[in-house]
Amino acid sequence: MNNLPDPYGHFDIFGGRYAAETLMPALLELEVAYGKAKKDKSFAKEFDWYRREYAGRPTPLYFARRMTKALGGAKIYLKREDLNHTGSHKINNTLGQALLARRMGKKKVIAETGAGQHGVATATVAALFGMECKIFMGEEDIRRQEPNVFRMKILGAEVVPVKSGTATLKDAMNEAMRYWVGSVRDTFYIIGTTAGPHPYPVMVRNFQSVIGLEIKKQIHKTEGRNPDMLVACVGGGSNAMGTFYAFRNEKKVAMLGVEAAGLGMNTKEHSASISGGKVGVLHGNKTYLLQDEHGQVRDAYSIAAGLDYPGVGPEHSYFAKTGRATYVTVTDKEAIEAFSFLSKQEGIIPALESSHAIAYAMKIAPAMKKNKIIVICLSGRGDKDAQTIIETM
Amino acid sequence: MGRIGLKFESLRARNEKALIVYLTAGDPSLDATKKLILGLENSGVDILEIGVPFSDPTADGPVIQAASQRALKTGTTLHGVLNLVADIRRVSEIPIVLFGYFNPIFAYGVDQFAKTAKQAGVDGVLVVDLPPEEASELRIHTDAAGLDFIALVAPTTGKGRLKTILKSATGFLYYISITGVTGTAAPKAADIAREVGNIRKLTGMPIAVGFGISTAAQAQEIGGIADGIVIGSAVVKLIDENRDSDDLKEIVCEYINKIKKSLG
Ligand SMILES: Cc1ncc(COP(=O)(O)O)c(C=O)c1O
Numbered sequence: 272m273n274n275l276p277d278p279y280g281h282f283d284i285f286g287g288r289y290a291a292e293t294l295m296p297a298l299l300e301l302e303v304a305y306g307k308a309k310k311d312k313s314f315a316k317e318f319d320w321y322r323r324e325y326a327g328r329p330t331p332l333y334f335a336r337r338m339t340k341a342l343g344g345a346k347i348y349l350k351r352e353d354l355n356h357t358g359s360h361k362i363n364n365t366l367g368q369a370l371l372a373r374r375m376g377k378k379k380v381i382a383e384t385g386a387g388q389h390g391v392a393t394a395t396v397a398a399l400f401g402m403e404c405k406i407f408m409g410e411e412d413i414r415r416q417e418p419n420v421f422r423m424k425i426l427g428a429e430v431v432p433v434k435s436g437t438a439t440l441k442d443a444m445n446e447a448m449r450y451w452v453g454s455v456r457d458t459f460y461i462i463g464t465t466a467g468p469h470p471y472p473v474m475v476r477n478f479q480s481v482i483g484l485e486i487k488k489q490i491h492k493t494e495g496r497n498p499d500m501l502v503a504c505v506g507g508g509s510n511a512m513g514t515f516y517a518f519r520n521e522k523k524v525a526m527l528g529v530e531a532a533g534l535g536m537n538t539k540e541h542s543a544s545i546s547g548g549k550v551g552v553l554h555g556n557k558t559y560l561l562q563d564e565h566g567q568v569r570d571a572y573s574i575a576a577g578l579d580y581p582g583v584g585p586e587h588s589y590f591a592k593t594g595r596a597t598y599v600t601v602t603d604k605e606a607i608e609a610f611s612f613l614s615k616q617e618g619i620i621p622a623l624e625s626s627h628a629i630a631y632a633m634k635i636a637p638a639m640k641k642n643k644i645i646v647i648c649l650s651g652r653g654d655k656d657a658q659t660i661i662e663t664m
Numbered sequence: 665m666g667r668i669g670l671k672f673e674s675l676r677a678r679n680e681k682a683l684i685v686y687l688t689a690g691d692p693s694l695d696a697t698k699k700l701i702l703g704l705e706n707s708g709v710d711i712l713e714i715g716v717p718f719s720d721p722t723a724d725g726p727v728i729q730a731a732s733q734r735a736l737k738t739g740t741t742l743h744g745v746l747n748l749v750a751d752i753r754r755v756s757e758i759p760i761v762l763f764g765y766f767n768p769i770f771a772y773g774v775d776q777f778a779k780t781a782k783q784a785g786v787d788g789v790l791v792v793d794l795p796p797e798e799a800s801e802l803r804i805h806t807d808a809a810g811l812d813f814i815a816l817v818a819p820t821t822g823k824g825r826l827k828t829i830l831k832s833a834t835g836f837l838y839y840i841s842i843t844g845v846t847g848t849a850a851p852k853a854a855d856i857a858r859e860v861g862n863i864r865k866l867t868g869m870p871i872a873v874g875f876g877i878s879t880a881a882q883a884q885e886i887g888g889i890a891d892g893i894v895i896g897s898a899v900v901k902l903i904d905e906n907r908d909s910d911d912l913k914e915i916v917c918e919y920i921n922k923i924k925k926s927l928g
Pocket residue numbers: 359360385386387388389463464465504505506507508509510511576577578622624625650651652
């Protein structure tokens with residue numbers, strides 16, 4: 272587990288680099304550049320500085336007293352990634368990749384986005400480092416995450432609407448990859464989650480692992496021990512892997528990844544790749560995938576745009592297969608209830624994505640002993656979701 | 665030597681260039697694809713690339729994307745495409761390459777796929793998202809079945825990497841003429857001449873050039889450089905524009921005839 276992935280980006284049977292030849296040299300170049308940066312203390316120092324001075328890290332690990340009391344069981348802590356600059360964990364990764372792009376001398380960046388949080392975080396670092404920025408976003412997501420579209424434009428990015436398929440995250444990623452095939456010589460592709468071809472899954476995981484490292488330090492300070500359980504939502508898997516990774520060797524810490532069950536696991540309208548998919552290859556890696564019997568990728572669905580993706584990062588597939596983490600599901604309806612619950616109990620409006628993690632904790636906390644500790648990754652804030660919530664009311 | 669190798673040998677002996685045509689199977693229907701293919705053979709097409717539609721063709725431009733979507737809507741599957749090849753084989757010896765993405769093959773089962781494809785009469789496979797680094801899981805089966813494994817070389821492929829690719833390529837080498845997805849730019853002959861020249865220093869394998877060739881003039885120019893050219897998006901577009909015409913086959917064949925003549 273500690274020396275994965277292998278040099279070709281494989282986590283056991285998952286991961287790899289299933290990419291068009293045109294992109295292969297760029298992926299190899301990125302791997303080398305990232306390998307160098309990883310060993311370079313000045314990169315770590317620079318990254319650290321931006322995380323602290325610009326993004327506002329460390330984020331608090333907040334004891335949710337009223338929520339804990341209302342549920343009547345385990346103690347609940349919230350890792351406040353929503354308090355990062357730009358409002359989600361996505362900035363942890365975009366800062367890392369933009370610094371790398373700068374080292375590689377690339378002045379243009381592109382990204383895909385679903386909820387728009389990764390798009391905003393990319394547009395933000397592009398502005399910060401004076402880079403040209405294009406964001407690919409499905410038209411359905413442009414509609415349901417409008418505030419983030421405005422933010423990206425204000426930050427100086429071009430938002431490219433994607434019409435194909437269901438016009439959501441998968442389609443945005445397809446289009447970003449196609450654009451990259453044509454622009455690969457001078458453009459850096461900032462992938463927003465622990466997916467894509469090697470080295471993206473491992474690189475994004477490492478950039479996000481700060482979440483779990485901070486949790487560990489903070490919980491040891493307040494509780495003097497590790498949590499019993501970590502809970503995080505899983506779209507492509509970056510906030511979850513960031514939360515889990517520091518604890519991967521601590522066998523007593525249970526890890527729960529929450530996938531989106533959309534309208535229900537007994538329907539086709541969900542995004543639960545691990546719970547409801549089969550192994551396949553999409554967007555450069557082998558992983559659990561929603562697909563039909565002929566290997567055609569199925570359209571995912573979730574009320575949370577950031578979870579509305581038919582694949583999942585390969586390391587999560589590996590964690591699922593080995594049993595290191597457990598993957599569960601939460602429906603739209605449960606997520607909406609959790610959204611409202613946290614808003615009213617704690618005065619914190621969570622992103623609909625993060626609401627999936629909250630909802631699962633709400634299901635299991637009441638039956639747990641009061642001395643148990645759950646840490647939930649509150650991956651982002653919910654301002655962007657006001658429109659969606661109003662539409663459901 | 666398989667049908668592909670023999671074809672290039674006989675073309676070389678006559679000092680001719682290979683005309684390779686790509687079609688998306690099942691667009692507008694598998695039946696139409698079959699009729700088109702048989703017509704194309706008579707119009708002088710040397711090798712066929714039959715596209716297996718995939719839901720997420722990330723290396724393809726809008727034309728082939730749309731064709732794949734249409735083909736999937738009419739229920740085209742890899743199974744159906746293999747049956748189509750078997751059907752064609754009853755009446756034709758034209759070399760056939762299956763062109764597509766890995767997931768439909770993976771879902772079918774790599775072992776079963778190689779066996780069935782060979783039985784059906786497929787000669788080679790080209791899997792866009794399976795670079796040499798990942799190819800072995802399929803190649804152990806396609807090699808055993810005696811199928812050629814067509815490798816792609818891109819304008820971005822450096823010399824060191826090219827050598828690695830050449831080590832395992834069989835059939836012919838497919839040089840991607842543009843830095844971009846299919847059908848989105850016109851190839852630049854001078855750049856291609858230089859790159860193909862560099863590849864030739866390292867291999868005697870036939871080199872075909874494709875991704876963006878659409879006119880007779882381009883065919884002639886690039887045919888003068890490579891051992892073969894691939895026409896893809898241009899044919900797919902023509903098929904779409906004339907999908908409802910009774911003369912679909914004639915229109916497509918007329919266009920291909922023109923290209924063939926310019927190739928010389
Ligand atoms: C707030 C928030 N949480 C979670 C996600 C899901 O991504 P990941 O699984 O990579 O953390 C997103 C994606 O857009 C998001 O915006």
